[in-house]
Amino acid sequence: MNKREVKSSVKDENLIEKRREQMIRGAVKLFKEKGFHRATTREIAKASGFSIGTLYEYIRTKEDVLYLVCDSIYNEVHDRLSALPTQEGTVEGLQVAINQYYHLIDDMSDEFLVMYQESKSLPKDALQYVLKKEMEMVALFESLLDACAKSGELRISTEQVGIAAHHIVVQGQMWAFRRWALHKSYTIEDYIRVQTDQLFRGLIGK
Amino acid sequence: MNKREVKSSVKDENLIEKRREQMIRGAVKLFKEKGFHRATTREIAKASGFSIGTLYEYIRTKEDVLYLVCDSIYNEVHDRLSALPTQEGTVEGLQVAINQYYHLIDDMSDEFLVMYQESKSLPKDALQYVLKKEMEMVALFESLLDACAKSGELRISTEQVGIAAHHIVVQGQMWAFRRWALHKSYTIEDYIRVQTDQLFRGLIGK
Amino acid sequence: MNKREVKSSVKDENLIEKRREQMIRGAVKLFKEKGFHRATTREIAKASGFSIGTLYEYIRTKEDVLYLVCDSIYNEVHDRLSALPTQEGTVEGLQVAINQYYHLIDDMSDEFLVMYQESKSLPKDALQYVLKKEMEMVALFESLLDACAKSGELRISTEQVGIAAHHIVVQGQMWAFRRWALHKSYTIEDYIRVQTDQLFRGLIGK
Amino acid sequence: MNKREVKSSVKDENLIEKRREQMIRGAVKLFKEKGFHRATTREIAKASGFSIGTLYEYIRTKEDVLYLVCDSIYNEVHDRLSALPTQEGTVEGLQVAINQYYHLIDDMSDEFLVMYQESKSLPKDALQYVLKKEMEMVALFESLLDACAKSGELRISTEQVGIAAHHIVVQGQMWAFRRWALHKSYTIEDYIRVQTDQLFRGLIGK
DNA sequence: AATGAATGAGTTTTCATTCAT
DNA sequence: GATGAATGAAAACTCATTCAT
Numbered sequence: 001m002n003k004r005e006v007k008s009s010v011k012d013e014n015l016i017e018k019r020r021e022q023m024i025r026g027a028v029k030l031f032k033e034k035g036f037h038r039a040t041t042r043e044i045a046k047a048s049g050f051s052i053g054t055l056y057e058y059i060r061t062k063e064d065v066l067y068l069v070c071d072s073i074y075n076e077v078h079d080r081l082s083a084l085p086t087q088e089g090t091v092e093g094l095q096v097a098i099n100q101y102y103h104l105i106d107d108m109s110d111e112f113l114v115m116y117q118e119s120k121s122l123p124k125d126a127l128q129y130v131l132k133k134e135m136e137m138v139a140l141f142e143s144l145l146d147a148c149a150k151s152g153e154l155r156i157s158t159e160q161v162g163i164a165a166h167h168i169v170v171q172g173q174m175w176a177f178r179r180w181a182l183h184k185s186y187t188i189e190d191y192i193r194v195q196t197d198q199l200f201r202g203l204i205g206k
Numbered sequence: 207m208n209k210r211e212v213k214s215s216v217k218d219e220n221l222i223e224k225r226r227e228q229m230i231r232g233a234v235k236l237f238k239e240k241g242f243h244r245a246t247t248r249e250i251a252k253a254s255g256f257s258i259g260t261l262y263e264y265i266r267t268k269e270d271v272l273y274l275v276c277d278s279i280y281n282e283v284h285d286r287l288s289a290l291p292t293q294e295g296t297v298e299g300l301q302v303a304i305n306q307y308y309h310l311i312d313d314m315s316d317e318f319l320v321m322y323q324e325s326k327s328l329p330k331d332a333l334q335y336v337l338k339k340e341m342e343m344v345a346l347f348e349s350l351l352d353a354c355a356k357s358g359e360l361r362i363s364t365e366q367v368g369i370a371a372h373h374i375v376v377q378g379q380m381w382a383f384r385r386w387a388l389h390k391s392y393t394i395e396d397y398i399r400v401q402t403d404q405l406f407r408g409l410i411g412k
Numbered sequence: 413m414n415k416r417e418v419k420s421s422v423k424d425e426n427l428i429e430k431r432r433e434q435m436i437r438g439a440v441k442l443f444k445e446k447g448f449h450r451a452t453t454r455e456i457a458k459a460s461g462f463s464i465g466t467l468y469e470y471i472r473t474k475e476d477v478l479y480l481v482c483d484s485i486y487n488e489v490h491d492r493l494s495a496l497p498t499q500e501g502t503v504e505g506l507q508v509a510i511n512q513y514y515h516l517i518d519d520m521s522d523e524f525l526v527m528y529q530e531s532k533s534l535p536k537d538a539l540q541y542v543l544k545k546e547m548e549m550v551a552l553f554e555s556l557l558d559a560c561a562k563s564g565e566l567r568i569s570t571e572q573v574g575i576a577a578h579h580i581v582v583q584g585q586m587w588a589f590r591r592w593a594l595h596k597s598y599t600i601e602d603y604i605r606v607q608t609d610q611l612f613r614g615l616i617g618k
Numbered sequence: 619m620n621k622r623e624v625k626s627s628v629k630d631e632n633l634i635e636k637r638r639e640q641m642i643r644g645a646v647k648l649f650k651e652k653g654f655h656r657a658t659t660r661e662i663a664k665a666s667g668f669s670i671g672t673l674y675e676y677i678r679t680k681e682d683v684l685y686l687v688c689d690s691i692y693n694e695v696h697d698r699l700s701a702l703p704t705q706e707g708t709v710e711g712l713q714v715a716i717n718q719y720y721h722l723i724d725d726m727s728d729e730f731l732v733m734y735q736e737s738k739s740l741p742k743d744a745l746q747y748v749l750k751k752e753m754e755m756v757a758l759f760e761s762l763l764d765a766c767a768k769s770g771e772l773r774i775s776t777e778q779v780g781i782a783a784h785h786i787v788v789q790g791q792m793w794a795f796r797r798w799a800l801h802k803s804y805t806i807e808d809y810i811r812v813q814t815d816q817l818f819r820g821l822i823g824k
Numbered sequence: 825a826a827t828g829a830a831t832g833a834g835t836t837t838t839c840a841t842t843c844a845t
Numbered sequence: 846g847a848t849g850a851a852t853g854a855a856a857a858c859t860c861a862t863t864c865a866t
Binding site: 447449450529532533543547550571572574575576578579582583586589590592593594597598602603606607610611 | 653655656735738739749753756777778780781782784785788789792795796798799800803804808809812813816817
């Protein structure tokens with residue numbers, strides 16, 4: 001796979017896995033509070049439960065931590081969405097997917113926030129990789145929308161498919177980004193309902 | 207007004223104005239390239255056309271620069287939107303407002319990008335101020351939508367008004383955020399048309 | 413000139429000159445005691461009489477300090493040797509040159525020691541530059557010897573000229589290197605006398 | 619003997635011998651490339667063919683490795699020179715010794731280079747020991763020269779004996795130090811011939 | 825008002841050494 | 846005896862901020 005690798009000087013793969021999980025958990029917590037730049041590597045180590053020396057046994061640079069965080073988020077997203085039943089162009093299937101996606105963001109909104117605010121700090125190649133993942137996300141919804149268009153369940157032009165897919169993805173992110181404004185007035189269920197209503201009202205053939 | 211002040215040791219108000227304009231222009235360019243944290247005060251001074259010493263005659267801390275940038279963006283947004291003719295609950299008026307807003311974002315997408323990616327680095331009070339400005343933006347569209355609801359031009363529940371206003375604001379930001387994906391396929395005109403179509407199709411009373 | 417430049421963020425050339433002199437003096441003293449690698453940049457700064465921040469206003473990396481030290485030594489050597497009256501192939505002239513050179517090394521033996529023990533730590537390009545300077549030194553004596561050979565004052569084959577020149581240069585360095593052994597038994601004057609005697613006894617035509 | 623000991627936590631003397639040989643071989647190679655300070659203990663272990671943990675079973679500190687390298691070089695030098703037939707004050711015998719010594723340096727010039735460039739990094743007591751070895755080297759040639767003086771084969775004053783002995787030793791080292799300059803023009807045989815010619819021309823009674 | 829040299833706390837990163845397995 | 850993960854002191858270098866000129 002063309003997965004970007006983060007070099008570690010530790011050999012035991014299981015240990016790497018374990019330590020990196022600790023690291024990601026600690027880092028997300030920290031980045032959420034103070035952002036990537038304001039968090040020091042020493043703080044990351046501490047939040048992860050080990051020493052600064054140990055931290056550097058599992059990464060090469062501070063940016064690697066950010067990459068690992070972003071990568072793990074996308075992996076979780078991918079895992080949870082690919083567990084969906086295959087869709088055959090039904091609006092219902094699309095709705096299930098959107099539902100899953102929005103709930104996922106609600107569950108992981110800290111992680112999402114971190115990723116979206118900090119990913120620009122990734123080195124070039126890592127940024128590329130993250131953008132690719134994001135495009136896959138959009139593509140997933142495009143294909144679902146497309147299937148619905150083909151099956152006739154949605155009246156939607158090709159032009160609209162792209163934007164609608166972005167729309168779905170961005171509205172999801174909005175729930176994470178605008179927590180401070182939205183959580184006061186709506187539950188995630190409200191939000192999903194209103195969003196899908198609005199989306200479909202325009203798209204469903206009368 | 208409770209406008210947050212940035213202290214300057216220079217007395218001449220005109221000079222302050224002039225130097226800060228230089229500063230904002232330089233800073234936006236720089237932040238766009240490397241982000242707020244990676245840009246040094248020396249670089250900001252250089253990009254602004256004066257020395258580091260002079261820079262500090264017009265601000266107190268580096269964060270002041272970021273605040274000035276964010277503040278100036280909102281001021282421009284405010285100026286351009288408040289120039290609109292007063293609306294009396296017509297869809298057409300709403301459409302004009304959206305149009306203005308989206309074009310504004312298109313014109314200033316660099317600035318918007320910078321503001322959204324970096325505003326979390328503002329000190330507490332400045333962040334508060336910026337969020338307040340953002341809420342005003344949402345409120346503007348809320349009032350426009352509300353007027354339309356009251357006049358009967360839009361079938362829209364009170365619950366929907368809040369989310370629709372956020373929706374409009376976020377879709378505008380999306381044009382700036384997702385330039386890399388959207389500019390390939392759409393012009394700003396396409397984008398506005400598709401967005402407003404989608405928005406209104408669901409909302410306009412039959 | 414193809415002199416390798418060390419970048420400074422300070423603009424005032426006179427100040428650069430002055431600060432670098434302080435730096436070289438401090439660094440030589442320190443390197444003599446503990447060597448280049450064991451001397452920390454903080455110690456170098458302190459020994460130079462300024463703060464670590466100021467040190468880095470005048471250099472880019474620690475290796476720059478070493479380069480400046482080596483460069484300044486060669487410049488002094490060059491200055492002192494090029495002040496010699498032009499030689500026209502007399503043994504006497506050669507003797508004056510050797511005399512000068514050996515005294516020079518005696519005066520600067522600390523600096524020489526540092527340079528020879530640490531120059532391998534220079535980055536590639538700087539090492540190149542230093543070796544070039546060293547070759548010039550050898551070449552100087554080669555040309556003096558050559559002139560003596562041509563004028564008939566010395567019976568010396570072309571093959572011998574190169575080695576004899578190296579010999580002179582190395583014997584000079586030996587005085588610095590082996591201080592611990594030689595200074596007990598000889599003064600610099602003794603040393604010069606014995607060395608030149610030995611050199612010439614073989615070379616002077618009967 | 620007052621041989622400085624390097625403590626090992628391993629009991630088996632044969633194993634110690636074997637592992638240290640591996641270590642010296644690996645270390646010389648590494649030090650040649652990057653110098654003592656730039657070589658890490660991990661790299662030394664790797665170059666020696668075992669783990670960092672094992673390395674520390676056979677030494678106490680990194681400096682021990684350097685000491686072992688220097689010590690082994692001198693032992694080899696000692697072994698090869700003490701194999702010479704006992705001299706009875708003949709110039710021929712002296713010449714054989716010089717020949718042996720120079721060839722030895724030619725064979726081991728990497729090791730010599732490493733030793734001379736890095737020995738200053740030895741801890742005090744180890745440095746002392748190495749210098750003592752070096753003095754023995756000089757003393758060897760002093761006694762050979764002395765014998766020749768006594769037997770009348772060389773016209774050489776007591777004053778000259780010390781310097782001439784140093785001279786021989788240093789000229790040998792010069793062949794290692796100045797490889798980059800000398801190897802282009804001379805073979806080791808040329809070099810020995812020219813050096814001894816020059817040495818003896820002055821010293822041999824006509 | 826403008827300049828830019830000076831400062832030093834704070835940052836990332838390295839690496840010799842230890843010690844449980 | 847061998848391994849390699851863990852440690853943290855110490856290193857090089859940065860940069861926001863100050864202040865004398």
